[in-house]
Amino acid sequence: MVQIDELKFDENGLIPAVVVDAVSRKVLTLAYMNRESLAVSMEKGLTCFWSRSRQELWLKGETSGNYQHIVSITADCDRDALVILVEKEGPACHLGTDSCFTAPVYQSEERQAFSLDGLYELLQERNRERPEGSYTTYLFEKGIDKILKKVGEECTEVIIAGKAGDKKETIYELADLAYHAMVLMVQMGISVEDVHRELASRHIIDHKVKQEKMV
Numbered sequence: 001m002v003q004i005d006e007l008k009f010d011e012n013g014l015i016p017a018v019v020v021d022a023v024s025r026k027v028l029t030l031a032y033m034n035r036e037s038l039a040v041s042m043e044k045g046l047t048c049f050w051s052r053s054r055q056e057l058w059l060k061g062e063t064s065g066n067y068q069h070i071v072s073i074t075a076d077c078d079r080d081a082l083v084i085l086v087e088k089e090g091p092a093c094h095l096g097t098d099s100c101f102t103a104p105v106y107q108s109e110e111r112q113a114f115s116l117d118g119l120y121e122l123l124q125e126r127n128r129e130r131p132e133g134s135y136t137t138y139l140f141e142k143g144i145d146k147i148l149k150k151v152g153e154e155c156t157e158v159i160i161a162g163k164a165g166d167k168k169e170t171i172y173e174l175a176d177l178a179y180h181a182m183v184l185m186v187q188m189g190i191s192v193e194d195v196h197r198e199l200a201s202r203h204i205i206d207h208k209v210k211q212e213k214m215v
Contacts, residue, residue: 002075002079004035004038004039006075006079007038007075007079007080007082008078008079008080009034009035009080010080013034013035014032014033014034014050014052015032015033015034015038015080015081015082016030016031016032016080016081016082017030017031017032017033017047017049017081017082017083017084018030018081018082018083018084019031019047019068019084019086019092020083020084020085020086021085021086021087021088021092021099022071022072022085022086022087023087023192023193023196023197024115024116024117024192024193025115026098026099026115026117027099027101028068028086028088028092028093028098028099028100028101029092029093029099029100029101030100031047031049031060032049032050032052033048033049033050033082034050036050036057037049037050037057037058038073038082040057040059041070041073041084042070042073044059045069045070046059046060046061046067046068046069046070047059047060047067047068047070047084047086048060061089061090064090064094065089065090066088066089066090066091066092067088067089067090068084068086068087068088068089068092069086069087069088069089070084070085070086071085071086071087072084072085073085116182116192117192119179119182120182120185120186120191120192123136123182123183123186124186126140127140127186127187136183139180139183140183140186140187143187144184144187144188147180147183147184147187148184150180150183151177151180151181151184154173154176154177154180155177157173157176157177158170158173158174158177160173161173
């Protein structure tokens with residue numbers, strides 16, 4: 001573990017901290033810490049920054065309730081910047097948005113970023129707007145029974161491809177299954193974060209079981 005004294009703070013005693021959502025891996029904000037705020041963050045398990053405008057410590061969420069629970073803090077190779085993974089309560093930005101980074105500057109026409117959160121948001125949009133000719137619209141209009149039927153069919157396709165040992169086909173069918181499972185999630189109001197938390201809780205349980213077996 002890197003110690004606080006090993007970090008390189010600038011001439012003002014500050015170090016930049018990039019805060020990232022532990023679930024979506026979305027960059028939430030860029031803030032600054034000094035030695036004291038970093039120590040407070042590690043002690044409380046909550047992000048605490050140094051406000052350059054107010055010249056004082058700033059515990060994120062203390063007034064808004066939008067706390068950021070720290071999962072990990074990692075220093076870069078030069079020890080002069082930090083990445084902080086957090087589980088957040090509410091918006092990260094003071095403007096009320098999920099992230100402070102919402103203003104596009106450039107987007108490649110050839111390369112498109114993909115994320116499960118982005119797909120989920122797209123499916124939510126399809127459910128709200130129901131554009132004509134969209135397969136996703138068709139599923140939402142048919143309702144839960146049709147969606148569940150498709151999930152079942154895709155499960156079967158995954159099994160068949162996996163049993164055949166066809167890696168390429170299995171990947172294709174897994175993608176189909178993931179898509180239809182996310183349509184079901186939107187239909188039922190289940191978020192990506194809900195599933196992430198469930199998996200994380202199982203990981204902790206599994207880790208404890210492994211430890212007990214080793215004792």
